[in-house]
Amino acid sequence: MKPEDFIHLPEIPATPVYIQYKGIFDMQDLYESIADFFRQKKFKFYEKQQRLRKPGPFGAEILYQFEARRKAEDYYEFIVNVTIETFDMHDIEVVLKDGTKKKMTKGRIWIQILGNCVTDYEKIWEKSAFLAHLKSFYNKYIVKKKFEGVWWDELQYKIVLRLHAMIKERLKMASEGSEFRHMAGVH
Template sequence: MAVPFDALKTKVKYVGVFDLKDFYRNIRDLLQDKGYVSSESYKFMETYYQERVNPDPKRGKEMWIWWRTSKAEERTTYVRQHCDVDFHMRFIHDIEVMDKGKKVRAQKGEIEINFHGYIVLDPDDAWEKHWFLKQIHPLFYERIWAKRRETNINTVRNDVYKFQQYVKDYLGLKQFGATTFPFYPTAPLPPEGRLA
């Protein structure tokens, strides 16, 4: 039986102008850089996508996107680190904004990104299928492997904080704690876009 341990649940909420296509790609690339998505598996990380166009033009589109990503620890297959990312976008309208004298297509609306980081011990149930290992499995992960388990949980927690920090940098939101220079460029759009 796979044993999950939560590391961190957090969310970022933003209302304003953003480039959804660029935002989507940058978060995917960041997950790929951290090892949660490989160059081939990024096509399969999106487990759910729904888009609803409201008949009232003032309400715009509403979208849900769920990503389920994971990576194995480097030295063992006993631990699998997961980072789930859920997007919920509401009141999305396509607009055009002026950026450096050029028209740029963008979206205006409300976006909420939920991050959930956790680890799973024995994801393939190899210990539960073995006649001897299933007897000592609870003792192993509660006592013997407790320090290593906490190290893995802290690794996932730090990764989720970095994802959250990147999203806040990209969207221009205030952060608490130390800020770092982002590897990827920030959004090329002004904080409040002008209609062209």
């Protein structure tokens, strides 16, 4: 999608990111880490759906869908949707390095993170044809550079990819830290 296409769209989508993992993980810790990440970034966090499918011969399948929203300014807000699907889940008991036992989950997990920057989320600019033309002018000439260089970058690098790195860290898939840690900012 070219930056010119953003001018007439009510949403500016970030590039979706995915994680696939097979092994032992702590689902409760993962859930709490995702919720805490969004709380720290001042998002409102909602659990939209949790569906347990009928357990098959290999284990349970659970679908989790989360949505996080943050009104950044009067004109735009960030929406991040996280979908987690677990397959072949079994509860197991793991002995940690310090000798204590902990219940964890063994199975496969698939995670999708989708981010959107929604403009005019209160639909103020859609009340009349004049306001719609004014919105088009505003998007085309006044905030176009903010679309391309500020809002989208903040959503993609400071939210979506940092969440991606944090999840990989919690699943012990990557080293601690993010490749985007050098990007300064207060968020």
